[in-house]
Amino acid sequence: MSVARKALEMTRAATEAIVQRAETRYEAHRQEIFRSADRMFAGLMIGQWIFAIGIALVFSPYAWQGKVKTVHMHVWVALVLGAVITSLPVALAWLRPGEPLTRHSIAVGQMLWSALLIHLTGGRIETHFHVFGSLALLAFYRDWPVLVTGTVVVATEHLLRGILWPESVYGIPNPEWWRFLEHAFWVVFCISFLILSCRRSQTDMRVMAERGAELEALSENQWRNSSVVERAAADTRGDR
Amino acid sequence: MERAPASDRSRFASTLAWIAAAAWLVAVAGGLAILWKYASTPAAAGVPAPEQWPAASAVARAQDRATLLLFAHPRCACTRASVAELARLMARFHDRVDARVLFWTPAGTPRDWNATDLWTSAGRIPGVTVLRDEAGREASRFAVATSGGVVLYDPRGRLLFRGGITAARGHEGDSFGQERIASLLTTGAADRADAPVFGCALEDEPPSRMARAGTLTTDRGGDR
Numbered sequence: 001m002s003v004a005r006k007a008l009e010m011t012r013a014a015t016e017a018i019v020q021r022a023e024t025r026y027e028a029h030r031q032e033i034f035r036s037a038d039r040m041f042a043g044l045m046i047g048q049w050i051f052a053i054g055i056a057l058v059f060s061p062y063a064w065q066g067k068v069k070t071v072h073m074h075v076w077v078a079l080v081l082g083a084v085i086t087s088l089p090v091a092l093a094w095l096r097p098g099e100p101l102t103r104h105s106i107a108v109g110q111m112l113w114s115a116l117l118i119h120l121t122g123g124r125i126e127t128h129f130h131v132f133g134s135l136a137l138l139a140f141y142r143d144w145p146v147l148v149t150g151t152v153v154v155a156t157e158h159l160l161r162g163i164l165w166p167e168s169v170y171g172i173p174n175p176e177w178w179r180f181l182e183h184a185f186w187v188v189f190c191i192s193f194l195i196l197s198c199r200r201s202q203t204d205m206r207v208m209a210e211r212g213a214e215l216e217a218l219s220e221n222q223w224r225n226s227s228v229v230e231r232a233a234a235d236t237r238g239d240r
Numbered sequence: 241m242e243r244a245p246a247s248d249r250s251r252f253a254s255t256l257a258w259i260a261a262a263a264w265l266v267a268v269a270g271g272l273a274i275l276w277k278y279a280s281t282p283a284a285a286g287v288p289a290p291e292q293w294p295a296a297s298a299v300a301r302a303q304d305r306a307t308l309l310l311f312a313h314p315r316c317a318c319t320r321a322s323v324a325e326l327a328r329l330m331a332r333f334h335d336r337v338d339a340r341v342l343f344w345t346p347a348g349t350p351r352d353w354n355a356t357d358l359w360t361s362a363g364r365i366p367g368v369t370v371l372r373d374e375a376g377r378e379a380s381r382f383a384v385a386t387s388g389g390v391v392l393y394d395p396r397g398r399l400l401f402r403g404g405i406t407a408a409r410g411h412e413g414d415s416f417g418q419e420r421i422a423s424l425l426t427t428g429a430a431d432r433a434d435a436p437v438f439g440c441a442l443e444d445e446p447p448s449r450m451a452r453a454g455t456l457t458t459d460r461g462g463d464r
Contacts (some may be wrong), residue, residue: 060317060410064387066444067346072317073278074410081271088264092257101257105264112268119275122321123411157272165280165408 018213026209030142034098037140041106042093044137045086048113052078055120074120085112107146110134111153132190139194142201147191155184279408282436283386293397294381299371302338306394306425310405311379313387314343314356316440318410322388323358325405325418327365334367336425337392342373344387344442379442388439392421400424403435410438 056078062069089109092102114130121127131154138146158180223231293301301307310326312319323341330339341362343354354372363370373379382391384402392401401424407415417435424430 059320062315062317064313064316064440066441067349068444069315073275074317077271077275081268081275084264084267084271088261091260096253096257099257101254101261105261108265112272115272116275119279119411122318122324123408123413125412161276165276 014217018210018217021216022206022210022213025212026206029205029209031098033140033142034103038093038097038102038106040140041110041137042090045089045106045109045113048117049078049082049086052082052113052117052120055117059121077116078120081116085109085116103141103143103146104149107138107149108153110138111150111157114154115157131187135187135190135194139198142198142205144195144198147194147198151184151187151191154187155180158183279411279438281409282404282438283389283441285434285436286385287383289383289391289399289402290381291399293393293399297378297381299340299342299378301393301395301397303395305335306337306392306400308337308339308390308392308421309378309382309384310339310341310362311373311382311384311387311389311442312341312343312358312362313440313442314345314354314358316358316387318406318439319358319387320361321406321410321412322390322404322439323361323365324412325415326362326368326390329405329418329421330365330367332422333425337367339365339368340371341368342371342378344376344379345372345374346443347375376443384437385442386437386439387442389437389442390417390421392424399433401430401433401435404437404439405435406438408438 053075056072056074060072060074063072064070086109089102089106092099092105096102111131111134114128114134117130118124118127135147135150138150162180226234293307299307299309308326308329310322312322326339326341330337343359343362345353359370362368371378379385379389384391386404388404388406390401390403390405391399394400401417401421403417403420405415405417405421407413415435416432420430420432420435424433
């Protein structure tokens with residue numbers, strides 16, 4: 001084998017090693033972000049549950065039939081449905097952090113929390129901001145399919161409710177079939193930019209991983225090329 | 241006992257997670273459906289409101305504009321949305337309608353029965369007079385059995401509209417009741433003269449048993 005060929009193969013092997021190392025670093029970084037976001041959302045879900053129970057207890061504790069009061073449906077909904085919505089995302093964040101199913105369940109759960117909070121606050125327009133806030137929080141994953149899942153949940157909820165109980169969404173009994181698209185449009189508008197941001201973040205993360213891998217390889221190469229005496233001296237000095 | 245290989249256990253755990261996710265989706269969808277049904281189910285239509293302003297009514301009717309009466313249970317959480325929607329209506333039509341909110345005050349209740357945020361909110365709406373409806377007598381006269389129920393009469397005392405002004409139980413936002421009132425006040429006509437009412441029941445007994453004459457106490461937010 002010629003020296004040139006051998007050098008070429010060594011360079012190719014070194015490049016592959018760097019690419020492999022970059023991929024490992026990139027995946028490790030992504031996992032770190034996924035796990036950290038999972039933990040954040042687990043806390044947020046529990047916080048939202050407590051908040052919803054508080055809202056129900058303060059604003060609609062009782063339903064009345066004349067002078068007779070009973071516990072309002074909202075209290076039960078906040079307690080039970082809130083617990084159900086919270087359960088799976090929190091369980092998965094705890095048991096299977098960093099997995100795709102976990103973050104997509106969290107996306108579904110978070111958008112369902114928007115729907116529930118909007119309902120518990122009597123459809124107040126201000127609570128609708130929760131939808132957009134939640135989408136922004138889901139962008140913490142830097143994983144755009146999660147945003148798509150969130151959007152699909154919002155659109156489906158609107159579509160189904162628009163078909164079954166149109167007046168509760170649009171205020172009129174016979175809205176045009178495309179009315180849900182008008183609502184979904186603003187969500188799509190929001191996530192379009194969030195998706196761009198996620199993709200850019202992923203590119204940046206990949207560049208960072210590649211640079212890190214190159215630096216690591218260079219450093220290792222330098223160490224290998226140094227003489228035994230130099231390495232021993234460096235060890236004695238505690239350089240490494 | 242031989243332990244299953246790690247990959248098998250991992251696959252089993254993954255399958256279990258997917259099954260749990262599917263069951264979770266079904267449970268959540270079921271819960272939301274129950275909630276939507278509850279929110280979208282109006283009160284029974286009941287007895288029609290009188291076509292003419294009841295002569296026995298102690299409520300003053302405006303002579304130069306329409307009069308709108310909103311009957312409210314002072315402690316009904318759902319009625320908060322009706323009061324909010326009334327505020328929106330009054331912001332648009334304060335020069336075309338006189339509005340009164342009548343708070344159902346059953347006999348034998350303490351003086352602070354009406355001391356609620358609903359009373360305060362209603363009293364703050366410009367152009368709205370807040371009244372105590374002692375023993376629900378006016379509600380009976382106008383055949384309103386549900387909190388959030390509205391009746392609208394023209395200056396000559398003819399019924400223009402009866403129904404609710406929210407789209408769902410305790411839900412703020414546009415509603416066809418509100419749209420019909422707006423249409424009646426601006427064009428004098430609407431596709432329908434009624435709308436479903438969402439709210440708490442105003443009495444423990446059927447309205448027919450409560451149809452009896454009585455008095456009315458007027459208030460503009462100070463005395464409850």
